[in-house]
Amino acid sequence: MKKNTSGPRFKALLEAAKITTTGFAKFWGTEAQNIHNWYTRGVPAYRMEEVSRLLSVNSDWLKTGDGAKDSPSLQMPASNGDTFDAQSIRGVYTVIDPNDIDLPFFKETPVTTGSKKTHVILDPEQSIRLPRVHLDILEIKHTDAICAHMIGNSMAERIADGSTIAIDRGLTQVVDGEIYAIEHDGMLRIKYLHRMPGNALRLRSHNSAEYPDEIFRAAQIEEQRIHILGWVFWWSTLSKRRPAIPFL
Numbered sequence: 001m002k003k004n005t006s007g008p009r010f011k012a013l014l015e016a017a018k019i020t021t022t023g024f025a026k027f028w029g030t031e032a033q034n035i036h037n038w039y040t041r042g043v044p045a046y047r048m049e050e051v052s053r054l055l056s057v058n059s060d061w062l063k064t065g066d067g068a069k070d071s072p073s074l075q076m077p078a079s080n081g082d083t084f085d086a087q088s089i090r091g092v093y094t095v096i097d098p099n100d101i102d103l104p105f106f107k108e109t110p111v112t113t114g115s116k117k118t119h120v121i122l123d124p125e126q127s128i129r130l131p132r133v134h135l136d137i138l139e140i141k142h143t144d145a146i147c148a149h150m151i152g153n154s155m156a157e158r159i160a161d162g163s164t165i166a167i168d169r170g171l172t173q174v175v176d177g178e179i180y181a182i183e184h185d186g187m188l189r190i191k192y193l194h195r196m197p198g199n200a201l202r203l204r205s206h207n208s209a210e211y212p213d214e215i216f217r218a219a220q221i222e223e224q225r226i227h228i229l230g231w232v233f234w235w236s237t238l239s240k241r242r243p244a245i246p247f248l
Contacts, residue, residue: 002063002064002066003064004042004043004045004048004063004064005042005063005064005065006038006042006043006048006062006063006064007038007039007040007041007042007043008039009061009062009065010038010039010042010043010051010062011038011039013055013057013062017055021035021036026099042063043062043063048062048063056070057069057070058070099131099132099133100129100130100131100132101129101130101131101132101135101142101145102127102128102129103127103128103129103130103145103146103147103166104122104123104126104127104146104147105122105123105126105127105128105146105147105148105149106120106121106122106123106146106147106148106188106229107120107121107123107126107148107149107188108120108151108186108187108188109121109123111186117186118186118187119183119186120148120183120186120188120229126147127147128147128164128166130145130166130234134234138168138233140168140170140171140233141170144168144169144170144230145166145167145168145169146166146167146169146229146230147164147165147166147167148164148165148167148181148188149162149163149164149165150162150163150164150165150190150235151188151190153207153210154189154190154191154205154206154207154210154211155179155190155191155205155206155207156206156207157206157207158179158206159179159190159206159232159235159237160237160240163235163236163237164235164236165181165190165232165234165235165236166232166233166234166235167181167229167230167231167232167233168230168231168232168233169229169230170230171230171231172228172229172230172231174193174194174195174201174228175231176193176194176195177192177194178192178193178231178232179191179192179193179231179232180192180193180228180229180230180231180232181228181229181230181232182203182226182227182228182229183225183226183227183229184224184225184226184227185224185225185226186225188229189203190232191203191204191205192204192205192206193228196215198217198218199218199221200215200216200217200218200221201215201216201221201226202214202215203215203216
């Protein structure tokens with residue numbers, strides 16, 4: 001069996017791709033020192049195939065220097081579910097930043113065509129990317145995060161109609177005054193929630209002038225199928241108009 005001499009080649013690949021030791025370590029979820037050790041000790045045998053595919057090189061070449069360098073494979077999902085793409089073009093590697101999370105979209109839609117009854121379901125045609133660090137800072141599990149669209153102006157001027165919102169399904173316990181997404185008998189609603197005596201809930205809109213508070217007793221919550229989807233931790237707001245340039 002030939003000796004693993006991959007260290008210098010691995011280091012050269014990262015340098016050609018302009019990937020820092022720290023950046024690669026962050027992707028693998030390890031310390032930069034561990035990756036630095038690979039430069040001298042070589043890529044561990046159990047990582048060789050995956051690292052080779054990520055950097056689009058032949059694993060035998062990476063390990064020993066023998067054979068063809070290039071690999072026909074241009075991408076491979078990493079073990080943590082990310083995709084880290086590397087593409088060789090005239091010896092220059094382009095690497096897509098792996099530090100974003102793709103979040104699935106959910107939407108309110110009729111139960112059947114033409115029906116006035118709605119429900120909240122996954123929209124397989126939409127997703128949105130958010131920085132991984134935003135979720136990590138808030139201690140949100142990546143699998144708990146979903147997105148949806150704000151419908152209506154009940155939360156204006158805080159969250160505009162049509163804004164994209166991100167929801168943490170891992171936080172459904174009501175913290176008074178926080179914004180939550182709820183499914184109310186099939187309707188997607190975004191509200192401030194407050195606990196009330198007797199397991200009741202107060203739903204409050206930011207646009208309280210048009211949308212007064214609603215209070216639901218425990219029995220009503222069950223009867224009207226009010227279900228807390230999760231805590232709203234992020235939203236985007238797009239300007240409604242492009243400003244006119246004066247003096248033209």
